Amino acid sequence: MTNGVVPSQGLRAMITAGQIAAAPEVTTAQIQPASLDLRLGRRAWRVRASFLAGRTRTVAERLDDFAMHEIDLAPGAVLETGCVYLVELCERLALPPDMSAAANAKSSTGRLDLLTRLITDRSAEFDRVEAGYEGPLYAEISPRTFSVLVRPGLALNQIRFRRGEAALDDAALVALNAEDRLVDVEPVIDGGLGFSVDLRAATEGGLIGWRARRHAGLIDLAKIGHYPVAEFWEPVRPGGHGGIILDPGAFYILVSREAVSIPPQTAAEMMPYMAVAGEFRVHYAGFFDPGFGHSSTGGSGSRGVLEVRCHEAPFALEHGQVVGRLVFERMAEVPDLLYGRDIGSNYQGQALKLSKHFRAP
CATH class of the missing domain: 2.70.40.10 (Deoxyuridine triphosphatase (dUTPase))
Structure with a gap:
């Protein structure tokens, strides 16, 4: 595949090749035209501060410094406003050496003022995955305005993969x-x-x-x-x-x-x-x-x-x-899925619109 952002068909190839793995397996609904939705796993921790693993340590190692208590999301758990949580994600990566990634909150997540950032092992940046990364993924979640009830399988953020320089000058x-x-x-x-x-x-x-x-x-x-x-x-x-x-x-x-x-x-x-x-x-x-x-x-x-x-x-x-x-x-190739045509897109043709959790005003 040529340089650029990996499209939907490329994401499926990465899953087949084991470069994206998950338990439970990745579903069709997670695959977007140019990104993959990341799902909350079962294990979460209330932490006393936002943190990064740093270049020489894993997230699990840093938890010893910051975790206050562990939370099982399976029955549903409330994440409270003003608190910081770390959640283990279902997906893990084994990227080739020429592929990096970036993550961002999904649209509905941002519209709830729900700060959600990706964290990886041996990294000093949020929402960035270095080329060749192999390991687990975590989400830092900090509700800023509304307390929320979450369960395993919910997707609050998404990840976009790229080879080489993709930005247009x-x-x-x-x-x-x-x-x-x-x-x-x-x-x-x-x-x-x-x-x-x-x-x-x-x-x-x-x-x-x-x-x-x-x-x-x-x-x-x-x-x-x-x-x-x-x-x-x-x-x-x-x-x-x-x-x-x-x-x-x-x-x-x-x-x-x-x-x-x-x-x-x-x-x-x-x-x-x-x-x-x-x-x-x-x-x-x-x-x-x-x-x-x-x-x-x-x-x-x-x-x-x-x-x-x-x-x-x-x-x-x-x-x-x-x-x-x-x-x-x-894009490395034109995706075989497009926003608003091939997937259930909540915000195509939008003007001023709240998140999908609210009734139409």
């Missing part, structure tokens, strides 16, 4: 946009495709976002379309100055001004914006699959949902303010 991105329009507005291309926030309501006094309610109830992550929105979220409408003022410590769901389209021969990842932008962070599920919002899958552009948390000081966020950038990567 700005010149290649300009050429791709000329050939296959990537956004429905004039693109801002500088170290990737700029993403800005939409704070203009469709009608006067209309909705532009959601703000999480503090001290809301428990969310069972297995329940889809179950929870009433009003018990967990309050609507956000434009302020008198045309934007909104973010409150310190608050969590918001907003939407991008741009409707994006991901051509089938590419994948994309949303990258954090520099902290110099102000007292806020856009913390999002970062993977955009081939076919997302694209005409080949019946799409006409899909907005990017932005998960925004304000830091220490109130911050005035303005309409059209750049809050992130999409870095595009070439």
Whole structure:
């Protein structure tokens, strides 16, 4: 296979070759166009602090320093807001020496402000797997806004594999946009495709976002379309100055001004914006699959949902303010599955949308 992001058919080949193994076995539902969903195993630990294994030690060895108690997820377990947990994943890897990987939270995970990061043995980085890695996988989970009920088999994060250099530089991105329009507005291309926030309501006094309610109830992550929105979220409408003022410590769901389209021969990842932008962070599920919002899958552009948390000081966020950038990567091959056409895709054609656990408002 040529350099680039490994597509769905390549993931199946990796499973057959034993480069991806799992107990229980990997299911068809886990295979996405350009990534693999990772499932929670049965063993978890409440830990006193977030940690990395470091270059010379395994995660299991570091648990002796940080574990407070072990948790069996089989009957269901509550992960509480403000706590940090480590969960052993069902999958393990035996990568070839020319293949690396990166992980990210799934869309629904990010929209619940559920910080989820991948950890591997002998590593000093979250969400990155070095080329040739062989060993187990763990998820660090820290609920920030809502306490959640989890069980084995739930997928909160996903992993994307690549060979060689896959990222498109700005010149290649300009050429791709000329050939296959990537956004429905004039693109801002500088170290990737700029993403800005939409704070203009469709009608006067209309909705532009959601703000999480503090001290809301428990969310069972297995329940889809179950929870009433009003018990967990309050609507956000434009302020008198045309934007909104973010409150310190608050969590918001907003939407991008741009409707994006991901051509089938590419994948994309949303990258954090520099902290110099102000007292806020856009913390999002970062993977955009081939076919997302694209005409080949019946799409006409899909907005990017932005998960925004304000830091220490109130911050005035303005309409059209750049809050992130999409870095595009070439696929090693066009996937035989595409987002919105061949898989059950919850967010194709989305605008402002909460996670799949809530009823339509």
